[in-house]
Amino acid sequence: MAMVQPRNLKYRVWAARLFMILFICIIMFPFLMIISVSFRSGNFATGSLIPDNPSLEHWAMAFGIPWENADGSITQPTFPVLIWLWNSIKISVLTSGFILLLSTTGAYAFARLKFRFKQSMLTSMMILQMFPAVLALVAFHTIFDKLGNFIPWLGLNTHGALIVAYLGGVTMNIWLIKGYFESIDNALEESAAIDGATPWQAFRHILLPLSVPILAVVFILAFIGVIGEYPVASVLLQDMDKLTLAVGSKQFLNPQNYLWGDFAAAAVLTGLPITLIFLLAQRYLVSGLTSGGVKG
Amino acid sequence: MAEVKLVNLDKSYDGGKSYVLRNINLDINDGEFVAFVGPSGCGKSTLLRMICGLEDITSGDLSIEQERVNDMPPNERRVGMVFQSYALYPHMTVRENMAFGLKLSKIDKKVINERVEEAARTLQLEPLLDRKPKAMSGGQRQRVAIGRSIVQEPRVFLFDEPLSNLDVSLRVQMRQELARLHSRLKTTAIYVTHDQVEAMTLADKIVVLSPLAEGSESNLEQVGAPLELFHHPKNLFVAGFIGSPKMNFFRGEIVATGSETTQVKLETGEMIQTYNDTSYAAIGDKVTLGIRPQDVLTNAEENNVTGTINALERLGTETFVYLNHPAIVEAFTVRIEDHRRREEGESFKVGLPAESCHLFGANGQAFQRTRAPQFD
Numbered sequence: 001m002a003m004v005q006p007r008n009l010k011y012r013v014w015a016a017r018l019f020m021i022l023f024i025c026i027i028m029f030p031f032l033m034i035i036s037v038s039f040r041s042g043n044f045a046t047g048s049l050i051p052d053n054p055s056l057e058h059w060a061m062a063f064g065i066p067w068e069n070a071d072g073s074i075t076q077p078t079f080p081v082l083i084w085l086w087n088s089i090k091i092s093v094l095t096s097g098f099i100l101l102l103s104t105t106g107a108y109a110f111a112r113l114k115f116r117f118k119q120s121m122l123t124s125m126m127i128l129q130m131f132p133a134v135l136a137l138v139a140f141h142t143i144f145d146k147l148g149n150f151i152p153w154l155g156l157n158t159h160g161a162l163i164v165a166y167l168g169g170v171t172m173n174i175w176l177i178k179g180y181f182e183s184i185d186n187a188l189e190e191s192a193a194i195d196g197a198t199p200w201q202a203f204r205h206i207l208l209p210l211s212v213p214i215l216a217v218v219f220i221l222a223f224i225g226v227i228g229e230y231p232v233a234s235v236l237l238q239d240m241d242k243l244t245l246a247v248g249s250k251q252f253l254n255p256q257n258y259l260w261g262d263f264a265a266a267a268v269l270t271g272l273p274i275t276l277i278f279l280l281a282q283r284y285l286v287s288g289l290t291s292g293g294v295k296g
Numbered sequence: 297m298a299e300v301k302l303v304n305l306d307k308s309y310d311g312g313k314s315y316v317l318r319n320i321n322l323d324i325n326d327g328e329f330v331a332f333v334g335p336s337g338c339g340k341s342t343l344l345r346m347i348c349g350l351e352d353i354t355s356g357d358l359s360i361e362q363e364r365v366n367d368m369p370p371n372e373r374r375v376g377m378v379f380q381s382y383a384l385y386p387h388m389t390v391r392e393n394m395a396f397g398l399k400l401s402k403i404d405k406k407v408i409n410e411r412v413e414e415a416a417r418t419l420q421l422e423p424l425l426d427r428k429p430k431a432m433s434g435g436q437r438q439r440v441a442i443g444r445s446i447v448q449e450p451r452v453f454l455f456d457e458p459l460s461n462l463d464v465s466l467r468v469q470m471r472q473e474l475a476r477l478h479s480r481l482k483t484t485a486i487y488v489t490h491d492q493v494e495a496m497t498l499a500d501k502i503v504v505l506s507p508l509a510e511g512s513e514s515n516l517e518q519v520g521a522p523l524e525l526f527h528h529p530k531n532l533f534v535a536g537f538i539g540s541p542k543m544n545f546f547r548g549e550i551v552a553t554g555s556e557t558t559q560v561k562l563e564t565g566e567m568i569q570t571y572n573d574t575s576y577a578a579i580g581d582k583v584t585l586g587i588r589p590q591d592v593l594t595n596a597e598e599n600n601v602t603g604t605i606n607a608l609e610r611l612g613t614e615t616f617v618y619l620n621h622p623a624i625v626e627a628f629t630v631r632i633e634d635h636r637r638r639e640e641g642e643s644f645k646v647g648l649p650a651e652s653c654h655l656f657g658a659n660g661q662a663f664q665r666t667r668a669p670q671f672d
């Protein structure tokens with residue numbers, strides 16, 4: 001659009017760019033520092049951003065490869081970092097999947113069906129969500145301790161217990177998806193019903209395909225939330241080979257000996273699955289899916 | 297075949313405290329094109345949604361093909377519906393939109409293809425089959441919506457103000473296409489509209505609904521052929537609703553009754569003779585006299601009323617004169633064919649031809665006209 005612009009606009013654009021570049025630098029700095037630490041030989045948190053004598057020793061530890069030091073001695077990897085990574089990915093994918101399943105169906109009920117106490121249920125969900133899960137740590141511990149006596153895969157120190165505990169976080173997502181469902185004209189499902197679709201078929205073939213963008217957002221948010229979660233996982237998981245990467249990384253930080261380098265390598269590793277999921281989900285984050293369906 | 301029968305149908309949203317629709321009785325024959333008309337808020341769309349199952353029926357019976365369908369969900373009623381907003385599935389192409397229902401009912405792929413192709417041919421949608429709704433114009437989308445219900449071969453077509461989102465010229469064109477389509481398919485059709493031109497041109501039978509008044513028995517005002525409603529409105533509501541511009545109404549009282557002619561004295565003392573059967577009325581009864589704007593004459597010697605000109609609209613083919621008159625109920629509009637300039641405030645004498653007058657009693661019911669024009 002050829003709108004007339006004031007003459008000093010050019011300088012303002014440059015000022016805005018400069019501000020944004022500075023802002024990005026501030027955000028990126030800690031991240032770059034962690035990468036730098038992971039490539040620095042020895043376990044030092046401070047130093048120049050570009051390592052003086054770069055080394056892959058911490059990454060070797062992270063991938064479980066014995067590292068030959070400069071003096072010829074061999075350092076064996078102390079922790080099963082790759083198993084932790086696998087645990088994290090497994091738990092995050094399963095949890096996010098279940099959250100998606102529960103919150104879409106729940107949101108459908110709240111957006112489309114009429115039932116008693118609907119509004120009060122929605123409000124109470126919102127209020128419950130305001131208490132962080134940390135407050136229930138003791139309860140989680142006791143519940144799963146007892147539950148494990150009857151259902152072994154839901155006991156303490158199992159991934160099943162952790163996933164079930166995380167599923168409590170669906171309420172925010174129900175609100176998110178409900179809002180999106182309500183923006184889709186009900187006439188589409190009504191017309192599907194007249195075309196012979198059962199309510200389930202209308203949900204499956206009309207509403208869900210149109211809601212893909214919000215489903216992608218919810219999946220990503222749930223995934224990020226779970227893979228970085230520490231308090232609940234640290235209480236429910238104990239065995240070294242059951243830990244998630246977030247909990248496991250803490251093992252590098254002994255009170256007497258902070259293994260900053262190994263910690264940094266593990267931390268960067270946590271970011272990889274998130275990046276991957278984001279890249280995969282990005283193509284579903286499109287707008288305008290519903291345009292053209294109804295004339296409003 | 298697919299006749300639709302409504303018996304004492306009621307609709308209430310608050311469990312019987314107040315009603316939207318009351319005592320609707322209607323027989324729709326197979327192959328008939330029926331239009332529901334009425335001002336907004338009269339429940340005509342609600343009635344349509346009750347027929348297709350999107351609204352539940354509070355009481356009464358609804359049957360399609362002699363089968364009671366009150367408790368049948370919409371997907372089992374085998375009716376087709378075209379929504380005002382089109383309601384196309386935005387993530388599907390035209391072909392997929394039309395095939396959606398057939399795929400759900402697991403019909404053979406070849407049959408689906410044939411039916412979609414045929415519907416597309418009928419509606420001139422063939423070049424658009426692989427487009428998505430957002431890449432189409434309003435008229436094209438509306439045709440897809442119609443095509444989507446045609447391929448299902450429904451027992452009854454339901455149209456919910458299908459043309460009201462289109463511009464005027466397209467509306468005329470689509471109206472004719474709908475008429476052609478109906479004469480070809482001969483499927484029972486129910487058409488909701490607030491546009492009486494659509495109703496008059498398309499329908500075999502018009503159903504006039506009114507907003508339910510307090511204490512009223514029913515809001516079904518009259519059912520009949522378009523011209524019957526035009527020439528023989530049963531009551532004041534139908535008389536005022538059918539016809540554009542609106543019928544003029546004068547307040548007056550009967551001074552001479554008769555089975556053939558009636559003398560009415562307007563509030564202003566002007567005497568009007570009408571052809572209405574008032575044999576069962578009494579002298580002195582309050583009545584409302586109705587006359588359509590185009591029936592008023594400017595060169596009559598008797599049956600005259602005199603008003604003062606309020607405004608003049610000269611449109612070329614016709615001239616509308618808006619008059620003030622002490623006995624008029626709302627507005628006095630006259631349509632004439634001479635294009636002389638007339639001044640505001642000028643007095644204007646017009647004649648009300650006796651055979652064109654309608655007469656309504658104090659309860660709003662019409663006295664039978666004895667010399668109405670013939671129609672078939």
